[in-house]
Amino acid sequence: MAAPSPSARARLRAGLVAARPQALDDPRVHVSLAGLRALEGRARSLSFAPRQPARSAMNGRHASRLRGRGLTFEELRAYVPGDDVRAIDWKTTARTGEPFVRVTTEERDRPALIVVDQRMSMFFGSALNMKAVTAAEAAALAAFRIRDQGDRVGGIVFGDAHIAEIRPARARASLDRFLSSLAEANRMLAADAPNLAPMPLNRVLRAVARIAPRNHLVLVFSDFDGVDEETRRLVSTLARRNDLVLGLVSDPFAEDLPEGVSLVVSDGELQAEVNTADHAAHRSLREMTRGRLAEILDWQRRLAVPVLPLTSAEETVPQLRRLMGLAPAAPGAR
Incomplete structure (x- = not known):
């Protein structure tokens, strides 16, 4: 029998499912550089331009309109x-x-900075993809489309112990470095990886402010694990000086936590087992996960920051099209 894949080992370690064989190169578990490059054709139907369809989440009633190129x-x-x-x-x-x-x-163009979370908290998926895969695919699609619009593209890719910075540039080589960094960071995620203290999101946002001081398009794809009041202040400052879009990546398991399972949770150093058959423990854990999602979604109203709620339970391209107010692609369309 084949050894369990990283995704199976991750869920087994968390006490969610029994072990079962699965291909080690499953694209739902890890992205590849070739797989990310293959998304280029499908990115052409998307748009990150200031003028958005009426139904686009980036043109909502509570969200600020994208301002586009500066003067x-x-x-x-x-x-x-x-x-x-x-x-x-x-x-x-x-x-x-x-x-x-x-x-x-x-201005002739508007530089874009695409920030992608590849920490261990993103190495989870209960339905289709790992959250890290959904974030990586959404980031690649955005990078291809923004460059195709004539704007410079750069990015920040970060894991628990590493961060890669690619400053916005027009050259294809810059885009390739971003995709390579993204694929490399994603392949480092594994269920048996060493337990490390997660990279603070606030440290990453401070790096964003340094690279994109103003008049940038900044997209952040993350589950926003570890947010606090400083995170909100950093997001607010970035939104005042740039066009900021948040891609909130979640999994349905976190939104509707089942009862009667044993979970092993960790902060990177200590571990604890939580039995959701205990009604009080189940309620507390569910309120914690739902509360974080609700807080990020509420930033759209409080901070006028567009939020794209992405789920790892669906294919990435169709849900991005839906969030941007576009009609579903025709069957077989590229």
């Missing part, structure tokens, strides 16, 4: 009848006593 200041010049009065620079006008207008030009 570059060129010069101040004297006002000429017919100039747009909204362009008047009132500070210069007040100082000189003569009307002046600010001349700006639209």
Whole structure:
């Protein structure tokens, strides 16, 4: 009999299912560089442009609209009848006593930074994919589409003990480095990996602020494990200075925790067994997981940050299309 795959070992270690053989190269468990590159054709139907369909989650009632490319200041010049009065620079006008207008030009592109969580908390899946696979596929699709729109693409890929930074660039080589880093980080996830303290999400968000100080499109694909009040402040600051989109990756098991199973939970150093047959323990654990999801979803209202709720229980492309308000792709379409 074949040895259990990493996904089977992970669920077995958590006490969720019995061991059963499974292919070690199952794309639902680990992504490959070739598999990520194969998504390029399917990315063309998506759009991360400022103008979104009415039903898009990035154009919702509570979400801020994507602002698109910024404006570059060129010069101040004297006002000429017919100039747009909204362009008047009132500070210069007040100082000189003569009307002046600010001349700006639209930036040629809008750099994008795609942040992908590949920590051990993402190495879980109860239905179709591991959460890490869903995040990786969504990030690759975004990278392909944004570059195809003519914008520079970079990214941050992080696991529990490593972080890779790829600064936004137009060259295809930059995109390839991002995809390679993503595939490498994903392949490092394994049920028998050493127990490590997880990389703090706040450390990653501070790196985002350093690389993308303003006027970037920033997409974060994560389960947002370990959020706190500082996380909310960092997200709020990033959203004020950039176009920020959060891809909240979850699994239906966490949303509807079954009763009567034994779970082994760990903070990277200590382990404890939780029996959900205990009604109080089941209620506390369910409220904790649901509370984190609800908090991130509420940032859309409180912080005006678009949130794309992604699930590991569905294929990535169809749900991204649905979240962007697009019709389902025709059968067999690429």
